[in-house]
Amino acid sequence: MKTFVKKICILIIVLPLLGAINYKDNDPGGCAGLPDFDTIDNGKVVLTTKSVNKIETDTQITVYGEVENKGSKPARNIQLTANLKDKSGNIVETVGPVSIIGISRRLKSAPDTIDHSTLDVGEKGYFSISADKTSEQANVTTVETSLTGDEDIELEGLYAKMSATITTKEDVNKKLRINGFLKNNSTGIDTWNNKITVIAKNKAEQIVFIGEVNLGDTLTIDDTQRENAIIAGNRKSFIFATDVLYDTVGKNDITTNINWEEKGPSTPNAPGNLELSLESVSEVTMTFTDNSNDEKGFKIFRKAPGEKKFKRIKIWKAVSGNDNTVIYTDKKSLLSGKIYTYKVLAYNELGNSEFSNTERIEISAPDSPGNLKATITSESSTSGTTTQITLSWDEKENSAALAVLPSGVNFTGSLKDKITYDSDKKVLIFDGAMTSDEKIELKGLSKDTNYQKAINILYTESNISNNEVGFSIFRDGVEIATISTDKTTYNDENVIQGQDYSYQITAFNVLGASSAVGPVEITFDKPNTPTELTVTSLSGTSNKLTWNGDDINNEQGFAVEKKAGSGEFIEIGTVDQEGTTFTDKFVNPSSTYTYRVKAYNALGDSDPSDEVSP
Incomplete structure (x- = not known):
């Protein structure tokens, strides 16, 4: 870093009747009787003043001016000092030093330091100096200015706009x-x-x-x-x-x-929410969230089939959209039927962010959706109530991993409800689609040697991105709708009460459609009556009910009712559509109870089952 000094004399022609004395500096190289201003480093830093004007009132003298960097290097910490001189060259008053009004920039050597008096090559700054007017200053005819500053090429702009x-x-x-x-x-x-x-x-x-x-x-x-x-x-x-x-x-x-x-710089935050979609047999589109404001761009990484390590395939100086969403399409030689793995990071001059989540995609027609269900539902609006058949599904079928699950291994969180183990087939099954949080939890469990192999296989299978671009809904063998991938439900309102309907669903992309899932059959009517109700006394204070709902395909759930002695039946609980048992924990040993069960949906309740007592 180097320091330079420049001096300029400004001759003021006094016109007292005007109330203001104006002078335009047309000679940036100095003035008569003084040497040219000094420059450092072979003249690479050159500051000049121009458009100078002296404003004089009855009480104050103000000098305005412009400073321009005409050199070949940036300058910072630029300050100006003005000597007010009389006709004989005597200094009446010295004003300054004052910082010029320059551009705000950050020092790379000290990122938290912002200098507001910098000028890059060709840039202009300004100054304003004032002094209270005295009798001596009334005779000021010359203003001599001196500029000082530091040569510094290690400056960078601020991030705010x-x-x-x-x-x-x-x-x-x-x-x-x-x-x-x-x-x-x-x-x-x-x-x-x-x-x-x-x-x-x-x-x-x-x-x-x-x-x-x-x-x-x-x-x-x-x-x-x-x-x-x-x-x-x-x-x-x-x-x-x-x-x-x-x-x-x-x-x-x-x-x-x-x-x-503004806040000092740091390495960027990692991009997030990476998702992959298949555009053609040779194009994969990456969509992710830009979580930083100070990145210069992104680095795209891909691992091809047979490769052990990721390779950087693109340095991309991209700008995110209004919702911070970034989209990049990989058009590099992709092989049909193969699985590719992607991740991305953000970078700036301080380094790289952490990686985003890792996603995999298969260059093929999509897997079949999973867990297709049909339910009768209703929706209310200002125009009335609409009753319909609602379909729901998971984006892909269950994933499975062959393994022997050791004793003492337990899953937690949402994995506890979604992962089951078939001890006969020695298969670990994940029910439905896996969320990002579940993938993170599963990946952490994969480090446990007790069930590392099983979890690694399951994680690998479930971590392949869904490559469908939509779903096709079929009713009674006829396609009735196509649904975008951001939805996993569909409401069929064109139904008639008392009719039976059969539904199937496929996933599709540019390479074709998956196998159909279903059929799932449902009757658009009130449910049939539950059968085979039994009640067993577990203790003096609880009774267990079981029933058969195999002949019912349209229930939303079951309502359990009981009465004491010859009293009225009251509802004591509900069970979802998969349930066929209920335990009544509020039993008085000295009382006699009778139970019955109803199935229900949005169209109403079934007839009650047979009445049974323990």
């Missing part, structure tokens, strides 16, 4: 008024110490006004109280009233400069 919108108006005194607002256009990046500077030039390109204002609220950001903060997506308005005549400045002669601070 800020913008200013301005309008100009003429007030009642024919003076210029500047209105506008400052907006934080970022996604997820809050800013603080927000400041906007408005610069106005006259038709002679002299700066006649520089106004600054801090905008924002006092807010807590990342557990720290911040002043003048603007939340991402919000904006704040501003007004500048000036003493400049309106007709001397055009709207195109007004520029703005925005400075702010």
